[in-house]
Structure formats: structure tokens, C-alpha cells
Amino acid sequence: MVNKSHVMPDDDIVNARTRLPPLNALRSFEAVARQGSFAAAAADLNVTHWAVGKQIRLLEDWFGLALFERRPRGVKLTDEGAALLGDVGVAFERLSSGADRLRGGRPSRQVSGAVRVNVLVSFALHWLLPRLPDFHALYPGIEVRISTTSRKLRYIGDAFDIGVRSGPEEGAGLVSHPLMADERLPACSPALLRQHPIRTAADLEKHTLLHSASTRGAWAQWLAQAGAPRLRAARHVEFEHVFLQQAAALEGLGVTLASLPLIERELAAGRLVCPLSAPVWSAPAYTLVLNAERGKDPAVETFREWMIRGGLSSKR
Template identity: 30%
Template sequence: MARSLPPLHLLQLFEAAGRHSSFKKAAEELFLTPSAISHQIKSLEKNLGIELFKRATRGVKLTSAGEKYIVTVQEMFHLLDHGTSSLKREFSAQTQSTLLRISTIPTIASNIIIPNLGVFQQEFPSIELRIETSMELIDLRYDDFDLALRLGNGNYPEVVSEKIFDLQVTPLCSPEFAKKHELSNVEQIKSVPLIQHANMKNSWSQWGRAVGIDNVESKSNLSLGSYDAVIQAAQQGLGLVLGAVPLENLALKSGLLVQPFKEKNDFSPKCFAVYHPRDKERSDIHAFIGWFKELVETSMGE
């Protein structure tokens, strides 16, 4: 039975335009002109006999029919991408390795994964890792990744999420800073330079109250805009920083940082491994998650 389907390239244009709600942005993504996108969308609408977009002077918007159809089209593209990837992994004649594409935040990549890649490659020589770092959330239905490692609450819709580890926050500093200020009692956080994360202005006072210390002023000598930046500043001896364990286990083990006080406080975000339900039987994903979890547990036990 012959199928009456629109041309695939028209569906690709429709999906991009609908996702962006813009012919211009779809054109930029697909290296076409906005007029070409508009012309092709009209061809698709003529093919279907249904209006998919409402045109306005400031852009375009999906009609109710378009909103319903784009769900089907996006699911179709995901199935096609998933099937193509599975075919390549199973039947590729060029390589016997499995490609595992991972998205994670920079700190997890640089502090935990990359320093131990040699160990992973020895244990799983048939798995090729492609790791990209970003702070942005991704949609595993459409983005070109198989697995994401993220900090959050694990409540991500339409995906499988496995908790890898909890986070605890504690003051950290360079060995020289700890020696200079003779740090031994957590009450000293009231009298030494504190490094502040610019987007978490009350973090020191909140942490102090959590461990039973009142009146910790947010009088930091230095405020920086990212977690990695405040950690680097602490390594340079510029002050105390609130660091997350086990993310900083490598720096602690190597002596770049020290933990001068025993007090820690649980941090609400946890580390989760996230993947699509269709990939729940993939051995490479479970191999990496098991290896990563064991790696963190071992480092926390040292």
C-alpha cells in the first residue's frame, strides 16, 4: 500500500520553524533564507491541505493543528535518529567500538571524569566516549546525546534518572591560607576573607546558620560569577570558599585545597545520570553509570 506522506525535507523545515516559532531562526539553523523556509512551509500546507502556522508581522505561531502535528513529527525524527544510531552501532564495518555521547557540567567533567579516563578506557576498551560540557539543560529526545550528568532534584519528565551521589558543602581554602590564619575552629569564618559566588549572595550566612553559627556577614572581599572561578580563587589563597564534596575530592587529594573544619551541610541538588527510556537496555550506558558511581564512592571513602 502506497504511503501518502509529505516529503521528509519539508517536515524537517516544519519542525525547525515550529520549534523556534520563527522562520528566520529556522533558516539560520538549516542554512537557508527565511523566504525559502516560508515558501517550503506553504508547499507543505498545500500538500496537507491544512494551515500549520499563523503569520503575523512579528513572527509566526503554530495553529492548533500545527501544535498537534509537530509532536508527531518530532517523535518521528527521534525514532529515525535512534534507529540510525542503533544500526550504526550494531552493523558498522569501520569500528567495533560503541560511541557514547555524554553531556555534563564542566566541574564534573574536569574534576571527576577526565582525570580517570585512562582507567575507564582500560576497563571498557570497546566504548568510545564523546564528552561535551554545558550548564544548559538538554532534551534527550532531540539533542545529540545519549546520557546527561546533571545536578538537580531528579524530577525530569519523560526520561530515566538515576541518582549518582549526594552533595555536601563545606569551607575550603588553600593550604597556605589555612596556615596563615591558623584555621581550626569554624567560628573563624566570621573573621577571615570569604569568597562569594555572585549569584548566591547569602550562601555564607545560610551555611553558617545550618551548622549553628549566627551573624555570618556577607562581607566577602571577593565576588565571582561562577563556581569554578571561586574555586580557582581559593586555590590561589584569596580566601575561604564554600566548596561541594565530592566535586572537589581531586583538589583535596592533590593538596590544592584543604578542608580546615569538619562541619559540612547537605546541599539540595544531587547528581543524576539521565537517559531516554528507550535506551534502558543499553549496556554502554549502564557500564558508564556503574563505573562513574563506583569512582565517586571510592573517592569519598578515601
């Protein structure tokens, strides 16, 4: 039975709807903001690049202001767009929570099975594992088996259901979907910053720059974007893995060019800081790679949807 005291009068419902921007356009807006380009958003939504562009123009016309800065490589949120994204993210999260409450958790909790997840070590340590307890609480009937490697998934065969890689992978039986943008900024411990402040890119010459074997060219590309391509740092130290590079930054050994989605917790806790807000260097987006033969399995499909929701929240 419906509690009528909680039901809005018809006139109020109509007035509320007239104040809302087009909801399909908001969905496209969120996807472009998360992916960093119209093309990646179109792939994520399974629509054309033209359709996404049309929805963004519709939304910008509705507000009467620009939400994105168009750039040669992708787009960047304007200040107004960033403010809107925060509100849209909260609204989508509330809708998702409301739907879960209405369902009472019954359909999700009844899903059972196993899903084999193959991810990069750094992604597992800093993104997936901290979120995994939430997944187990939501879906106790699903067993998650995690393996880590940087090998191309096409060489692993059918020994995985879902993988996460930097950029898409092509191969028979593989389906790639963008998960979230991999944006990077210099990051270091607060103690290191107190010793030698970093106000411009030129100040990095007083610091040790931290590298990893898989990201050797990242600093050079960032410095070129920052207008300091010939900068000579005090020292360079290279590690075999990205997670060691990040651990070194936490210990105050130098400055790393960090993947922002992977240092969310460290930034929130104040263990790492980003002294410079620009330029933001974009690496290939984190991508979900599905084993097409297992894509319709309920456990695999549930885990995939949960991962995508996590990618949305990481953008906020």
C-alpha cells in the same frame, strides 16, 4: 582445573559464612551511606523505603549498635558506621576486581559504540576527566563524547545519552538515578590558613568568602547551620562558574564552600584543606539522568555502570 591448595575446607567455609553479616543488608547499608538518606537509597536500589529501613535495622541488630544517626533531613554515619563503610567499600572493590580478573576483561573489552555525556563544567573538570583514562583502559572500544552545559536536559532533546545534574530532572524520556551525595565544607589553601587560622565559624570574619553565580545562597545556609547567620566576612567575591571559585581557593584568594566529591584530589594532595569538619551542608545530590531511549545500548549501559562504581569509590 581447580587448584585444590587454594580451596578452603568445607568446615572453614561454613565458619566464615557464619561470621558474615547479612549481605543484602550490607548492600542497603552502602547505598544509604552513599546517598545520605533511606529514600535516595531505595530509589538507587529500586526497592521501597520500607525495605531499606528493614535491612538497616537487621544490620544494626546483628552488630548490636547504631550505624546511622537519624536526622530530620537524612541520616549521618556514626563513628562505627563510618568504620564499617571503609571495610565494606574495600570488600566490594575486591569483589569487583576479582570478577574482572575471572572474566579476563573479555566481555567488557568487546563492548563498542559511542556514548554522549552532558555534564556540568565543574563536574567534568574535577570528577569525570581525571577518571576517564581508567574508563578508556577498561573499554577501548567505547568512544566518549563529552559536552558541558548547565541547561535542563529536557531542553537538549535527544542530543545526549547520559547527563549529570544537581538533583533529579523530570521530563518525557528522562530517567533520574542518584549518583552520590553533594556534601560541602569550607575549604581553602594551607597558606591562607596559616595566615589566619579557622577554628570556629566565627573566624571566617577575617577571610574573603568565595561565591559562584549558581551557589549564591550556599554560604548563608551553611553559616545559619553553623550558628553564625549574621557573620560579616572581610570580603565577598563572586565568580561566574564553580570551577573558577575553586581555582580562586587554590590560589589563596579566599575560602570556598566546596563540594567534597569535586575536591578529592586537592585534599589528598594537600592543595586544599577543610579547617572545619562540621556542619556539613548538603546540596542536591549529583544525579545521573538517562535518555530512556538509549538506556539499553551496550555502550551507554557500560558507561552508566562505570559512573555508578565511581560514585561508590568517591564516598570512601
